[in-house]
Amino acid sequence: MRGRVLSIAGSDSGGGAGIQADIKAITALDGFAMTAIAALTAQNTLGVVDILDVPPEFLRTQIRCVLDDIGADAFKTGMLGRAECIHVVAEEISRYRKIPFVLDPVMVAKGGAALLVPDAISALIDSLLPLCTLLTPNIPEAEALLGVKIETAEDMIDAGHALRSKGVPAVLVKGGHMKGPHLADILVDGDTVEIFTSQRIDTRHTHGTGCTLASAIATRLAQGRSLRDAVKEARAYLIGAITHAPGYGHGAGPLDHGVTIAANWRA
Template sequence: MQGRVLIVAGSDSGGGAGLQADIKTVTALGGFAMTAVTALTAQTTQGVHGVQGVEPAFIQQQMRVTLDDLGADCIKTGMLHSTEVIEAVAEVLREVPDIPVVVDPVMVAQSGADLLHPAAVRSLLRSILPHAALLTPNLPEAEKLAGLSIPDIDAAEHAANTLLTLGVPAALLKGGHLTGDELTDMLVTETGLERFTDPRIPTEQTHGTGCTLASAIATGLAQGLDLRQAVVRGRAYLRGALAHAPGFGRGQGPVNHAWAIPRFDG
């Protein structure tokens, strides 16, 4: 077991996204997952039915005691649903400037439910992004962050470059929301932009894909991979999880986080 990842995110009672997806991903890739719970959601493959926030001071306490005792090689943030939560998490991140942070700007659930109050977007930009080693938005999130419409692949490339103007050193723009038989993600850094294009996997079982990819990349960084290596391995892991999705639930089901783990039969 190598690579300690502190996950600061919300819980998904359905197990497909959020902290549950994060923990499964980190574990499957050989890392050690730790958590600071920001919110509890009553969530299934069919949508988000309720959200109960955690007190910001208690989120900070979870982060601080974990970092003090166990330490971390990477921090991954997910659902930070309010300005108060964002500011609280940012305060702790300022205390550990040497730990890389992967920011998954969770704004909208796969079902379309709003997971970030619109007024909190400015706080996310001002307080969280300055700490990010990598930002991992999907297209709807990038549209909100960059203030651009992204109808096609050329617009996506422009948006990816625009994300760097927000003050992050690197961004991975996920292209799954575009149509077509191919899916293209774009990694942009201060040295340029690289496209990663693969055949689209024909499945509706996509619940938690964003959480899964961000946590896979965070695990790679925690284990000493460079950013590109972490992205390449993270995408390969997610593609395998999509291809082996179990088909659970009556909506957009979860991926198979355990697809690459040998079965233990005792």
């Protein structure tokens, strides 16, 4: 077991996304998962039924309790919900500026439920974006952060550069919402642009893909990989997890986070 990863995110009672997906992905990639829960959700593959917010100061206590004792080699954030929680996370993470930080700007659940209240978006942009090592928005999230429409690969590249101008060192714009038989995720890292492409998998079982990818990248960064290699290896893991999804539920089903258990699978 290599690499201590602290995930700060919401809990998914259905087990497919959020903290639960983070723990599974980090463990599957041989990392050590720790958590600070920002919100509790009642949800399944059909959608989010209800959300219970965690008091900001209790979120702070969770973070400090873990870091003061165990420490961390990487941070990953997901659903934070409210501006108050975002400010707490920013205050705590800012004490550890040398530790890699993957920020997944979770705004809307797969079923359409809002997971970030409107006034929290500005807090995310002002407080957290300048602290992260990598920002991993999907196309709707990048559009919401920038107030633009993204329809082409060139638009994705432009969005990556625009988000970098807000103080983010690197941005991975995820292209899963773009139509077509192929999927492209675009990494904008400084002046370097790299396009990672793969065949689109025809399946409805994609619940938690964003959480899983961000956690996998954070794990590889915690294990000392370069950013490019971390993204490449995390995408390979995600593709395997989607391909072997168990087919649970009546909606957007979960992935097979345990795909790495296969004896011949190791990055």
